[in-house]
Amino acid sequence: MSGSIRRIALNTGGGDAPGLNAVIRATVLSAMHQGWEVYGIRKGYGSLLDGEPLIEMDRETVRGITHLGGTILGTTNRGNPFEWPEEQPDGSIVLRDRSDELLEAFHEHRLDALIAIGGDGSLHIANRLAAKGLPVVGVPKTIDNDLAATQVTFGFHTAVQTATDAIDKLHSTAESHERVMVVEVMGRDTGWIALHSGVSGTADVILIPEIPYDIAKVCEKIEARYASGRRFGIVVVAEGAIEREGERVIREAAQPGRAERLGGVAEWVADQIRERTGIETRSIVLGHLQRGGSPTAYDRLIALRFGAAAVRCVARREFGTMVALDPPQIRAVPLAEAVAAIKRVPVDSDTVATARDLGISFGD
Numbered sequence: 001m002s003g004s005i006r007r008i009a010l011n012t013g014g015g016d017a018p019g020l021n022a023v024i025r026a027t028v029l030s031a032m033h034q035g036w037e038v039y040g041i042r043k044g045y046g047s048l049l050d051g052e053p054l055i056e057m058d059r060e061t062v063r064g065i066t067h068l069g070g071t072i073l074g075t076t077n078r079g080n081p082f083e084w085p086e087e088q089p090d091g092s093i094v095l096r097d098r099s100d101e102l103l104e105a106f107h108e109h110r111l112d113a114l115i116a117i118g119g120d121g122s123l124h125i126a127n128r129l130a131a132k133g134l135p136v137v138g139v140p141k142t143i144d145n146d147l148a149a150t151q152v153t154f155g156f157h158t159a160v161q162t163a164t165d166a167i168d169k170l171h172s173t174a175e176s177h178e179r180v181m182v183v184e185v186m187g188r189d190t191g192w193i194a195l196h197s198g199v200s201g202t203a204d205v206i207l208i209p210e211i212p213y214d215i216a217k218v219c220e221k222i223e224a225r226y227a228s229g230r231r232f233g234i235v236v237v238a239e240g241a242i243e244r245e246g247e248r249v250i251r252e253a254a255q256p257g258r259a260e261r262l263g264g265v266a267e268w269v270a271d272q273i274r275e276r277t278g279i280e281t282r283s284i285v286l287g288h289l290q291r292g293g294s295p296t297a298y299d300r301l302i303a304l305r306f307g308a309a310a311v312r313c314v315a316r317r318e319f320g321t322m323v324a325l326d327p328p329q330i331r332a333v334p335l336a337e338a339v340a341a342i343k344r345v346p347v348d349s350d351t352v353a354t355a356r357d358l359g360i361s362f363g364d
Helices: 020-033 046-050 098-110 121-130 156-177 192-200 215-227 265-277 297-315 350-357
Strands: 007-012 037-041 056-057 085-086 093-096 113-118 138-141 180-185 204-209 231-236 251-253 280-285 321-326 331-332
Touching: 007 020, 020 037, 020 113, 020 138, 020 297, 037 046, 046 098, 093 180, 113 121, 113 297, 121 138, 138 297, 156 180, 156 192, 156 231, 156 297, 180 192, 180 265, 192 204, 192 231, 192 350, 204 215, 215 231, 231 265, 265 280, 297 321, 297 331
Parallel strands: 007 037, 007 113, 113 138, 138 321, 180 231, 180 280, 204 231
Antiparallel strands: 037 056, 085 093, 321 331
C-alpha cells in the first residue's frame, strides 16, 4: 500500500465483551491524534456488505463510553464474509463467499486500514482477509481468554469478577438450605473463567475441559464434605467440561454459519449428584451475565492500551498483525501466529496446583 494513512475503519465482531467501547474510544482518539479520519463498521462487516453508510467517528461519538459495556458499533456471530449466510425462498440457509465484495467495498470507501476487534473466530477472519491483501490490525477480545499469543484478553477479568460475585452469593443460599449448587460458566473449550472464579469463590469442585472428570469422584468429594459437617457444596463447571470417556454437552447443534451452542452441563452434573448421593442439588447458568456490565479497571486499562497500540501498528504499517500483551509491553504478533492454536489451561499450572492444595477437587 502506498501513500499516507488518511482514513481507517474499525469493527467489532463475535460475542461482546466488557471493554469493547474502551478500545473503540482509544482507537478513535489515537487515530485523530495522528490526523486520520475514523469510520465505524456496524455489526461486524455488515455495513460494508449491506451497503449501509459507515459511522463517522469523532470525539463526540466516543465521549463517555469507556465504562460502558457492550459495543456502540454492534456485533454479530454470523458475520463471516467467507461464509455469509443467505436465506433461500424455502427457508434454508446457504453460505456464500463475499470476501471479494468486502474488499471492493473497502476500497470504494477509500479506506487505508482496518482495526478488527474480536476473538478467535473474528481474528481467523481477519487473518484470511489479510492474506487477500486487506491492511488489517487485530485487537484480542474474548472473555474466554483463549488466544495464545497474548497473556490476557480484555473482558476476561470482568467476566471472572462477575462469576465470582455470583458464586459468593450462592454460598449463603446453599448453606441455608443445605444444598449443592452447580454453577455453569462460559469458556467454550477452555476453563479459564471456571478456574479463576472457582478458586476465588472458594468452590469445592471445579470442572474444566482440560481435566476430564469422573462424576463418581465429584460425588465422593460432596459426600465427604457433608460427612465432615459442612452440609452444602459449590461446584463450578465450565460449559465445555467433559466427563471422562464422554462428550461435551451441547444445547444446540451447529448450523450453517454458526458453531454448535454449548450448554446444559451444569444441569447434567446436578442431576447426577442428586441421583447418586440423594443430596438436594440445584443448577444455575450464568450465561450472558458474564458478557455484560461495566468493565473492571483492569479491563478498561488494557482495552485502552490495546486500542492505542493498534493505531501505532497502523502508523508503522505493521499489517497482518494483532496487538498482544507481553508484560510490560504491548507488541505486535503475526495474526497467523495469534490464531494458530487456542490457549488452554495448563494442568500443571500454579493456579491448578493452588486449587488442589486448598482441597478443591477437579473430579479426577
